[in-house]
Every structure is written in C-alpha cells, then in structure tokens.
Amino acid sequence: MKLSGILHDKKSEILSLWIERTLDSYSSSGFFKKSRDHIANPTGANIKDGLTGVLDLLLARAAIEEYAPALDQVIRIRAVQDFSPSRAVVIFPELKWVIRQVLGQDILETGADELAALDCEIDRITLAAFDIYTECREQLYRIRIHELKSGRAVLTDSPCSSRMLRQDRGVPENIN
Amino acid sequence: MPVFPWKKSCPQKLKKSKSARTIRRKDITMAVVSVDKLAKSVVQGPSLMTGSVPTKDWMDIPAVFKPGNFCYPAKKEKVEYMNSQPGLSFPNAREWWPEDDDWKLPENWKEIILNGLRERLDKFRSLKIFMDCCVRCGACADKCHFFLGTGDPKNMPVLRAELLRSVYRNDFTLAGKLLGKMAGAREMTIGVLKEWFMYSYQCTECRRCSVFCPYGIDTAEVTMMLRELLHLVGVGINWILEPASNSNRTGNHMGLQPHTFKDNAEFLVDDIENLTGVRVEPTFNRKGAEILFITPSADVFAEPGLYTAMGYLILFHHIGLDYTWSTYASEGGNFGLFTNNETMKKLNAKMYAEAKRLGVKYIIGGECGHMWRVLHQYMDTMNGPADFLEVPKSPITGTVFDNARSTRMIHISEFTADLIHHNKLNLDKSRNDHVVATWHDSCNTSRAMGLLEEPRYILDHVVNKWYEMPENCIREKTFCCGSGTGLNTDEIMEIRMRGGLPRANAVKYVHEKHGVNTLGCVCAIDRATLTSLMNYWVPEVSVCGLSELVGNAIVLEGENRQELDEGLRTLV
Numbered sequence: 001m002k003l004s005g006i007l008h009d010k011k012s013e014i015l016s017l018w019i020e021r022t023l024d025s026y027s028s029s030g031f032f033k034k035s036r037d038h039i040a041n042p043t044g045a046n047i048k049d050g051l052t053g054v055l056d057l058l059l060a061r062a063a064i065e066e067y068a069p070a071l072d073q074v075i076r077i078r079a080v081q082d083f084s085p086s087r088a089v090v091i092f093p094e095l096k097w098v099i100r101q102v103l104g105q106d107i108l109e110t111g112a113d114e115l116a117a118l119d120c121e122i123d124r125i126t127l128a129a130f131d132i133y134t135e136c137r138e139q140l141y142r143i144r145i146h147e148l149k150s151g152r153a154v155l156t157d158s159p160c161s162s163r164m165l166r167q168d169r170g171v172p173e174n175i176n
Numbered sequence: 177m178p179v180f181p182w183k184k185s186c187p188q189k190l191k192k193s194k195s196a197r198t199i200r201r202k203d204i205t206m207a208v209v210s211v212d213k214l215a216k217s218v219v220q221g222p223s224l225m226t227g228s229v230p231t232k233d234w235m236d237i238p239a240v241f242k243p244g245n246f247c248y249p250a251k252k253e254k255v256e257y258m259n260s261q262p263g264l265s266f267p268n269a270r271e272w273w274p275e276d277d278d279w280k281l282p283e284n285w286k287e288i289i290l291n292g293l294r295e296r297l298d299k300f301r302s303l304k305i306f307m308d309c310c311v312r313c314g315a316c317a318d319k320c321h322f323f324l325g326t327g328d329p330k331n332m333p334v335l336r337a338e339l340l341r342s343v344y345r346n347d348f349t350l351a352g353k354l355l356g357k358m359a360g361a362r363e364m365t366i367g368v369l370k371e372w373f374m375y376s377y378q379c380t381e382c383r384r385c386s387v388f389c390p391y392g393i394d395t396a397e398v399t400m401m402l403r404e405l406l407h408l409v410g411v412g413i414n415w416i417l418e419p420a421s422n423s424n425r426t427g428n429h430m431g432l433q434p435h436t437f438k439d440n441a442e443f444l445v446d447d448i449e450n451l452t453g454v455r456v457e458p459t460f461n462r463k464g465a466e467i468l469f470i471t472p473s474a475d476v477f478a479e480p481g482l483y484t485a486m487g488y489l490i491l492f493h494h495i496g497l498d499y500t501w502s503t504y505a506s507e508g509g510n511f512g513l514f515t516n517n518e519t520m521k522k523l524n525a526k527m528y529a530e531a532k533r534l535g536v537k538y539i540i541g542g543e544c545g546h547m548w549r550v551l552h553q554y555m556d557t558m559n560g561p562a563d564f565l566e567v568p569k570s571p572i573t574g575t576v577f578d579n580a581r582s583t584r585m586i587h588i589s590e591f592t593a594d595l596i597h598h599n600k601l602n603l604d605k606s607r608n609d610h611v612v613a614t615w616h617d618s619c620n621t622s623r624a625m626g627l628l629e630e631p632r633y634i635l636d637h638v639v640n641k642w643y644e645m646p647e648n649c650i651r652e653k654t655f656c657c658g659s660g661t662g663l664n665t666d667e668i669m670e671i672r673m674r675g676g677l678p679r680a681n682a683v684k685y686v687h688e689k690h691g692v693n694t695l696g697c698v699c700a701i702d703r704a705t706l707t708s709l710m711n712y713w714v715p716e717v718s719v720c721g722l723s724e725l726v727g728n729a730i731v732l733e734g735e736n737r738q739e740l741d742e743g744l745r746t747l748v
Contacts, residue, residue, distance in 0.1 A: 026327025039646045040649075043325060139711070147704075
C-alpha cells in the first residue's frame with residue numbers, strides 16, 4: 001500500500017498522538033487537552049486547530065506557502081511561551097516520529113523514497129515554522145521599542161532605550 | 177507515478193538507487209525499533225528532542241529567573257525615598273538582581289516574613305479565612321489568563337495561593353506543625369521567597385478566578401499579601417515603586433509637574449480646535465468649581481489615552497459643566513494597591529485632600545481601572561466616608577447618584593449614560609462609522625464596581641456597529657489585558673503577550689466574524705497595553721477609550737468640523 005493511502009487511513013490516530021505530545025510540552029496540560037472551547041482554552045484549541053490544518057495540508061500536498069496561517073496559529077503562541085526556539089518549533093520534526101509510531105510495521109510496506117520525501121516535506125514545514133517564529137520574536141521587540149518610543153518609559157525615569165540596552169549588556173554606566 | 181509532490185524535492189539518488197533504497201529500508205527497520213522505545217518514553221514522559229516533561233511535584237520545581245521572566249527590581253533611591261515618607265515603610269534599599277543567588281536580604285529575613293504574616297493574619301480577617309477555607313476544588317484553576325497562556329500549574333490561582341498557604345500551614349496551623357508536608361505544609365526558605373516573587377508578579381489581581389470560587393476567595397488579596405510581605409524585606413519592582421513615588425511626590429505616575437500637566441492638556445485643547453473649530457476652555461486648580469475631575473495622567477500624555485481626554489474635554493464643554501482639573505491630584509491610578517495598604521491609603525487620600533482644598537461638591541473620575549477598585553473596595557474604610565463632599569448630583573439632569581453616597585465620586589460612564597438617558601447630548605452616530613467596535617470590560621470596573629451596563633448603553637448611542645465577544649469572556653467573566661497591577665513594563669513583554677492571549681484570542685474571534693476593528697475599554701492600563709497586545713495578536717484592531725467614541729459623536733454648538741474620517745484621530 002502506498003504511504004499516502006496509509007497516512008489517510010491513520011490520519012486521526014496520527015493527529016491525536018501529535019496533539020497529545022505537543023500539549024505534553026506544557027507542565028499542566030490536562031485542561032489544554034480536554035476543553036474544546038476556543039475562548040476558554042485558547043492555547044489548547046489553537047494548537048489543536050493549527051496542527052490539524054498542517055496535517056491536512058500535508059496530506060493534500062499543499063505548497064509550502066499555504067502553510068503559513070496554520071503554522072502561525074501554533075507558533076505565534078509558542079513564540080511567547082517559556083520555550084527555547086528549538087523547543088518551540090520541535091513539534092514539527094516530531095511529526096516524523098509520530099507517523100512512525102502510529103504506522104508501526106505498516107511502514108515497511110512503503111517505499112523508502114516515499115518516506116524520505118515525506119521527511120523532506122516535514123523538514124520544509126519546520127523551516128517555515130522557524131521563519132514564523134523569528135518573525136514573531138522580531139515583532140515582539142518592535143512592540144517593546146514602540147512602547148519606549150511612545151513615551152511610556154517616562155513612567156520610570158529611564159532616559160532612553162540605548163542606555164537600557166547598555167544596562168542589559170552589563171556595560172558600566174560611565175561608558176558613553 | 178509520483179505519490180507525493182515532495183518527491184520532487186528529494187535527492188534523486190534516493191529515488192533511483194536500489195541499494196540506497198535497501199539501506200533505507202534497513203535503517204527504517206532499525207529506526208522503528210528505537211523510535212518505538214523513544215516514542216513510548218515520549219508518550220509517557222520526556223519528549224524526544226525538547227527535554228523532559230516535568231514530572232516533579234510543584235513544590236520541588238524551583239523558580240528560575242532569566243531575562244524576560246522578571247520585572248526589574250525597584251531602584252535603590254526610589255525605595256529610600258518611599259521609606260523616608262511619613263507613614264510608609266520600605267526597608268532594605270539596595271542594589272540587587274533576581275538572577276543573582278544572593279538577593280541581599282536582611283539577616284533575619286525569615287523572622288520578618290513570618291512576623292509580617294502573623295501581623296496580617298491578625299489584621300485582615302479575610303486573609304485568615306482565605307488561608308483556611310480553600311477546599312482545592314479546582315474551580316479557579318483554568319480561569320486564570322496566565323495559566324491559560326502558560327500551562328504552568330503555579331499560575332493556577334489555587335496553587336498561587338498555595339505558595340503562601342503552605343507556609344501558613346507550616347507555621348500557623350497545628351496540622352501543618354504535626355504532619356508537615358503531608359498536610360501541605362512547607363518551611364519558608366529562600367527558594368519559597370523567590371517563588372513568591374516570581375508568581376506574585378505573574379498575577380494581575382484581576383479577580384476572574386474569584387468569580388468562579390464557590391467560597392468567594394479573593395485570590396487577588398492573596399497576591400496583595402505576598403507583595404506586601406516581599407516589600408518587608410526589600411523585594412519589589414521598579415515599574416510599580418517609581419510611579420508610586422512619582423505620584424506621592426508630584427501627584428501623578430509620570431512625575432509631571434503642574435505646568436507640564438497643564439501644557440499637555442492645553443495641547444489637546446489646540447487639537448480639538450483644529451478638528452472642530454471650537455475652543456474648549458478647561459480650568460486648572462480652580463477653587464469653587466462644582467466638580468473635580470480626576471483621570472489617569474496617561475490620558476493627557478500618551479496615545480491612545482490622549483483621544484479619550486479629548487473626548488472628556490468635548491463632553492464637558494458640550495454640557496457646560498462647572499468643573500476643574502487638578503495638577504496635584506492629577507492621577508487616577510493608585511499603584512499603592514500593588515504595593516501595600518499604607519501606600520494605597522496615602523495616594524487615595526491625596527485625591528480627597530485636593531477635593532477639600534478646592535471646595536468642590538464631588539468628584540468625577542475618568543476612565544481608569546484600579547482607581548475604581550480602590551474606591552469601591554477600600555476607600556471607605558481607609559479614608560471615608562468623604563462626608564465633607566456632597567452626594568453626587570448631575571447638574572444637567574438632576575440625577576442623584578446614591579451609589580456613591582459614601583465615596584462621593586462617580587465614574588464618567590455613569591455620568592455620561594445618565595446624560596444620554598435624559599437626551600442631553602447631541603449625538604451623531606454616523607461620525608463613528610469608521611468604527612466596528614467590540615467591548616472589553618476592564619477587570620476592575622466590571623468585577624470591582626459592577627460597571628457593566630453603562631458602557632454598553634453608551635456604545636448603543638454613539639456607534640452604529642458594535643459586537644459582543646462570547647459570553648464566557650465578557651462582563652464579570654472578562655479576561656484581563658494581561659498587564660495590570662504594574663506589570664505593564666516592557667521587559668516582560670512575552671509574559672504580557674501570553675497572559676493577554678485569552679483576551680486577544682476573543683478579540684480575534686469577533687474580528688474574523690464581524691470585521692471588528694476597534695476594541696473599546698475604560699482603563700488607562702488597558703488602553704496602553706491592549707494596544708501592544710493587539711499589535712502582536714490581531715494587528716487589524718486598534719484600541720480606544722469610550723469617551724473618545726463619545727467625543728467623536730458629539731455635535732458641538734458652533735462647530736466648524738472638518739471631514740474626520742478617523743474621528744479625533746484624524747490628522748488635519
């Protein structure tokens with residue numbers, strides 16, 4: 001049987017294990033997994049939706065640029081959570097392992113080139129996710145700068161952002 | 177025949193070489209075995225590449241500080257200044273840094289903390305009850321925006337309170353003394369103190385959790401106690417203490433001196449004249465005015481609050497109100513609420529001292545959040561009743577605001593809604609047709625003073641199109657902006673973004689469903705921080721104060737209004 005057929009057959013199992021493992025990266029994931037309410041459970045619901053979208057696109061052989069909204073739905077959240085960059089995006093390469101886990105012995109029925117091609121596509125998804133992660137982080141810093149420029153820094157008497165950056169780097173105050 | 181399009185992007189060698197295929201099959205066979213093991217461990221525990229999924233008990237996971245997850249400590253000179261003020265105590269002024277092992281605490285820090293807790297258990301009956309009556313039902317657990325944005329169990333309100341409760345049990349209950357950890361007790365250590373600092377500054381005291389608590393535990397007050405106790409040993413943050421000291425010194429968070437405050441307000445007067453052709457004429461520190469108007473200083477200083485302040489000025493001019501601004505009581509906000517009781521009392525008292533000095537009849541308060549919590553929940557026992565003032569009565573409609581019989585201070589939205597109800601405003605809703613709004617109930621005005629209907633009534637009359645967010649995130653169940661209680665500082669931007677996720681997510685929902693482009697609110701911290709929050713999550717949505725929309729819609733007598741496609745924000 002072709003890999004595509006197997007993946008379609010096992011889609012729901014793959015998705016459920018993938019979501020489960022992704023949500024396991026949160027210290028207390030019970031509610032994130034359980035609640036289907038998009039408003040009450042934004043992290044869990046958006047990650048479920050986003051991963052579902054990514055898998056649908058993968059099975060539909062979508063072009064890589066079509067992934068952006070689904071990837072954004074997941075990565076925009078993980079980019080501001082307490083994850084290192086690698087931990088934020090690792091959920092995508094882990095899809096390879098999820099697929100192998102679910103397919104079990106069935107994977108032997110598929111061609112190596114088919115599997116390599118799948119892995120390759122997942123790598124591309126991962127890289128696209130990393131691009132989005134980076135965009136999110138840059139946006140975060142732009143927002144910080146905007147707050148400083150908008151005058152709210154006057155709330156405390158920090159004179160300018162460059163001085164604060166020097167302080168962040170540990171440069172002594174008397175060096176100008 | 178290609179099965180997958182991604183075949184095209186794979187190395188040709190793999191596709192064509194039989195030996196390569198054979199090798200790959202072998203690898204895969206081997207991989208399946210190892211993956212099986214690894215995946216099993218992932219499903220049950222640690223993730224393959226991402227490190228471990230925490231399996232330790234929450235008590236055993238230490239707080240680790242790193243850039244981005246803590247607010248900068250209060251500056252030494254600010255602590256010294258606050259400590260020098262009569263009636264205030266802010267000991268142990270020093271340079272220190274949360275990432276350092278040594279926080280330079282006093283030698284007897286533990287004794288100070290435990291004595292401080294004992295004193296507060298005696299003084300605040302509510303604290304004692306909150307410590308004793310939680311049954312850990314978990315109703316609050318998934319209601320906190322910080323928990324929903326992080327998945328960190330210590331952000332569950334029940335566990336955040338448990339950080340203090342465990343110490344309370346250890347030193348103040350028989351069960352804890354006898355059974356120790358079995359009774360959920362633990363000793364006060366430096367590690368616990370650091371945990372207090374981390375999590376009491378990952379709580380915005382928004383009180384959404386308390387809405388769902390069957391016992392009515394006000395977890396915000398537990399956070400307040402944690403922060404008070406930390407201040408006893410000199411642990412506090414600059415973003416709170418500096419505005420508090422500015423407010424104490426000059427009367428507002430920004431530290432604006434009287435002439436600057438007046439100049440800024442007059443810039444707004446010029447802007448209004450440019451936009452509408454009408455010159456409004458506010459007065460400052462005018463003795464004998466009927467009403468004193470107090471609003472957050474950010475309204476006369478920073479966008480988008482400026483437009484809200486223009487709205488106030490237009491409204492008051494429109495109805496010919498006899499009112500005055502004060503350049504001394506020039507701050508609605510009260511960062512004492514985020515610090516300790518004594519500071520809160522002192523800053524609140526300044527507003528009333530100024531009302532007395534100017535001889536006004538009562539006070540109207542602008543669009544501020546926590547000012548109203550201080551006013552409705554604490555003012556009366558701290559500084560009230562304000563019986564030297566009169567019970568607020570609208571000079572335009574004659575309505576008596578009995579709800580403010582003791583505090584003698586009413587909210588601008590109560591006042592405006594009453595004006596609209598009596599048909600005293602000349603409004604043209606179409607002037608807000610560039611707006612498709614939704615309404616954010618600010619935590620303090622909704623949960624701490626019950627201001628739920630008035631803003632909606634006003635919106636109905638000044639905007640043609642506005643839509644509610646879903647029921648479980650509005651009114652008293654509203655989600656916090658994620659940056660309240662002095663957490664609106666930029667060094668913790670990612671904490672703010674994840675804390676604000678639930679709010680932003682609901683805004684995104686109405687943006688996608690109804691094309692909402694404006695998020696209205698009545699809180700200065702909201703106006704500033706929701707702007708950043710929207711920039712990250714829903715950049716198509718801008719943030720405004722309610723009075724800005726009122727100001728947009730008012731038809732002024734003698735106006736020569738230009739085409740204002742964006743209302744008061746239009747650049748002319």
